[in-house]
Amino acid sequence: MTTPLPQKSFHDVRQALLARQEIALVDVREEDPFAQAHPLFAANFSAGRIEIEAWNRIPRRDTAIVVLDNGEGLAEPAARTLQNLGYTDVALLAGGLQGWIDAGGEIFKDVNVPSKAFGELVESQRHTPSLSAEEVKALIDQKADVVVLDARRFDEYQTMSIPTGISVPGAELVLRAQALAPNPQTRIIVNCAGRTRSIIGTQSLVNAGIPNPVSALRNGTIGWKLAGQVLDHGAERQGRALTEKTSADAARQARAVADRAGVQRAQPADLAAFQAEAGRTTYRFDVRTAEEFSAGHLPGFLNTPGGQLVQETDVSAPVRGARIVLADTDGDGGVRANMTASWLAQMGWDVWVLDGSPAADWSETGQPAAAVPPPEGHTExxxxxxxxxxxxxxxxxxxxxxxxxxxxxxxxxxxxxxxxxxxxxxxxxxxxxxxxxxxxxxxxxxxxxxxxxxxxxxxxxxxxxxxxxxxxxxxxEKLPLEHGETHLASPRTDRYRRPYEGTDSPREAMQGYLDWEFGLVDQLGRDGTHGFRVI
Known part of the structure; x- marks a missing residue:
């Protein structure tokens, strides 16, 4: 007879979050139903992918894990799978998603919600400067002294971008902005697809104290499209400029911001002690570009470029309450690690920046293989x-x-x-x-x-x-291929279609997305578990 799985209530989970205890609230539905409604700190683990994700995303086997679905019958088998993978503290959320709602728990929509809600909180408290799409277009048309920096991943930038915009993914902004706009009178405009990364990117430059006037493009490429303006497609402009002076300035500025946010400093000996510490999860992230990481990195670190880490904390670090250690080469003064850490600290993470790691330690190359268990039985x-x-x-x-x-x-x-x-x-x-x-x-x-x-x-x-x-x-092998939805045995619910991606989103969906973002600060207040603080 199978032993019944333990259950934890909404109040158990809430108390753990408020006490900053380690907990992974794991929603095992596909991404689309997950995006329709879930608790703030729920992390999406599709039930069909647990074996190839769990060991990497939840590295400590005795982490407290609470599994939920919305009555689809996925949670219990997924919890059993986690137990088979060696996890020893696995429970079901009592009543699933409906139990959370019935107990008075706040429900959030979309994906990467902790980061997006935090971005809205930053803007509401710091009044991050912004300009409308019409104002930015007028500046570009007038050939004003302005540079547009796109804070998204390069592939997102290539899909659609603001005319003249330059790709400078989030954590690179403080490192490279002054080299790209050396005249302190040049206005810097930061954009993303919607709001979060442009708010965080703009506020990063403000927090660092760069001399240029800085503004976010209000509502990003969504706002640009809603204003009836034309986007570029397939742009190749990448802002990789650096100078010795701007690098030194950026290093000083980023360290000051990190110190103000309460970021802690780790030495290699601390890192070893963290890894030996039972009962504590330590995530190790290298926040540089994928190319830099592949050329040489510290053993045991995963590559998560800083801007995306801030945007996708629920994906990279689903164990809320865990420790995070960030690494960046000292050649640029650790600008990207310090700026990324400054935001994670404000989001309530126990975050450290690794200092003093000898160059010889950055010895591993390529991308590390994922840690996965052997499959059941024989594979033919x-x-x-x-x-x-x-x-x-x-x-x-x-x-x-x-x-x-x-x-x-x-x-x-x-x-x-x-x-x-x-x-x-x-x-x-x-x-x-x-x-x-x-x-x-x-x-x-x-x-x-x-x-x-x-x-x-x-x-x-x-x-x-x-x-x-x-x-x-x-x-x-250059064998024949087929394209399109030719034979679908499963619905396409594995991917939630973001209203801000692609080039064909309806105006109603884009406007609805913006309206949803505007309401996130009130939702944070009702939820009450976030632990965010804005410096």
């Missing part, structure tokens, strides 16, 4: 060539390909005839797929697909194989 691999033969031969009708990649990747390209299937709703999805004598599982690399072998075999009674190297290997 087949090559792309063998699968191609099966699909083209007399036995083609006997073979069905199941693709467990993200729905976005599936629509972009997939093996001809492959069915998109989510592991989260595997049984329901398989009922929509033609019966076959053999099933071949794939995803981008087949990392996730191999965890579904035992379940697919149990549910179908058929032979099950995994494509070696995944769809990426199929593509490398």
């Amino acid at each position: 691999w087949i090559s792309p060539a063998q699968l191609s033969t099966w699909l083209q031969g007399d036995t083609a009708a006997e073979t069905v390909v199941l693709d467990m990649t993200t729905s976005v990747n599936y629509v972009k390209r997939h093996i001809p005839g492959a069915w998109y299937i989510s592991r989260t709703d595997l049984a329901d999805a398989l009922a929509k797929v033609p019966k076959a004598q053999r099933y071949v599982l794939t995803c981008g690399s087949s990392l996730l697909a191999r965890y579904a072998v035992a379940d697919v075999a149990r549910l179908t009674g058929a032979e099950v194989f995994v494509l070696k190297g995944g769809t990426a290997a199929w593509i490398t």
Whole structure:
């Protein structure tokens, strides 16, 4: 007989948050239903991806974990999976999401909500300067002395950007702004897609005390589009300028801001002590660019560029109350680590910046492999060539390909005839797929697909194989591809469509998103667990 899982109430979770105890509130629904309603500090872990995410996102096995869904029946199996992965303090949220609501818990929409709500709180308390889309366009049209810096990731910037805008992802702003605008009279405009990163980026420059006038583009590219103005697409401008003087100024300014925010300093010996400390989670993040990280980094650190870390704390550090240590090379004075840490400290994190790490310690190169458990049972691999033969031969009708990649990747390209299937709703999805004598599982690399072998075999009674190297290997072999929503066995709920991404969002959705952001400060007040403070 299976032992019942323990339960924790809304009040248990709330008390842990208020006491700043470590806790991971894990919502195991797909991203779209999660984005429709969840508690403030809930972190989204799709039930179908737990094996490939849990050890990296919740590194300590005795972390207090509370699992929830909204009555879909996902929470208990997911909690059992976590126990099988070695987690020893796993409980269900009593009553799930509805239990949270019934107990008086505040519910939030969208994704990355802690960071977005914090950004709104910053603006409300610091009155971060901003200009409307019309005002910024007039400055550009007049060829005024103005530079537009885009604080998003470079790929987001390339999708759509403000004309003349330069890509300078968030944590790079204080490091590079004065080299990009050396005349202190030059006005700097900071933008993102919506509001958060432009507010945080602008306030970073203000907090650092740079001499230039600085303003956020109010409501970002959403505001630009709502004003009927035209965006650029495919821009390549990247602001990587540095000078010896501006680097020294930025280092001094960033350290002063970090000190004011209460950021703590760690030496290599402290880092070793942190890692040996039982009962405490320590996240280690390198906040430089992916290229810099790949060229050489400290062992045990993960690459999370600073601007995205502030934007996506719920993704990178789902254990609320954990310790965070940030690393940045001393060549630029640790500007990015200090500025990133200044914001995390204000968001209630126990955050440290690593100082004094010898250059020789930055010895690892490339991207570290994810820590994942071995899958259940035996995996029977087949090559792309063998699968191609099966699909083209007399036995083609006997073979069905199941693709467990993200729905976005599936629509972009997939093996001809492959069915998109989510592991989260595997049984329901398989009922929509033609019966076959053999099933071949794939995803981008087949990392996730191999965890579904035992379940697919149990549910179908058929032979099950995994494509070696995944769809990426199929593509490398230059084998045929198919595009679009050709065979969907699962709904595309794995990805919440942000109203601020892409180029075709309806005006109503964009305006609704802005209205939602404007209400976040009031929601924070009603929730009462955030622990934010603005310097």
